[in-house]
Amino acid sequence: MATRISKLFGMDIYSSEGEYKGKIFDLVINLEKGRIETITTEPLKPRTKQEAKKILSEKSIPYRYVVSAKDIVVINPSKRIEYEEEEAPKEKQPYLPRRSYRR
Numbered sequence: 578m579a580t581r582i583s584k585l586f587g588m589d590i591y592s593s594e595g596e597y598k599g600k601i602f603d604l605v606i607n608l609e610k611g612r613i614e615t616i617t618t619e620p621l622k623p624r625t626k627q628e629a630k631k632i633l634s635e636k637s638i639p640y641r642y643v644v645s646a647k648d649i650v651v652i653n654p655s656k657r658i659e660y661e662e663e664e665a666p667k668e669k670q671p672y673l674p675r676r677s678y679r680r
Contacts, residue, residue: 593653
């Protein structure tokens with residue numbers, strides 16, 4: 578699924594059962610992994626850390642729950658997208674020549 582981030586702002590969010598969840602106000606993006614992590618249904622302009630935590634815990638939806646984003650955003654918490662974790666770089670193995678087992 579690919580869409581422009583700017584198109585997501587203001588879109589309505591519905592569950593797969595048809596329940597209205599709100600509108601997209603802000604997105605939390607993980608720049609290191611290059612993906613959207615969270616959608617907030619309230620502007621993320623808190624005055625205190627407690628307000629920010631409240632918005633992120635009560636007024637946000639993990640982006641891995643998004644099933645479709647066309648004219649509206651459809652979420653399904655039971656069918657979340659699992660991202661493949663990047664593998665840690667493997668240690669270099671010393672070069673060992675192949676053995677030939679031919680007789």
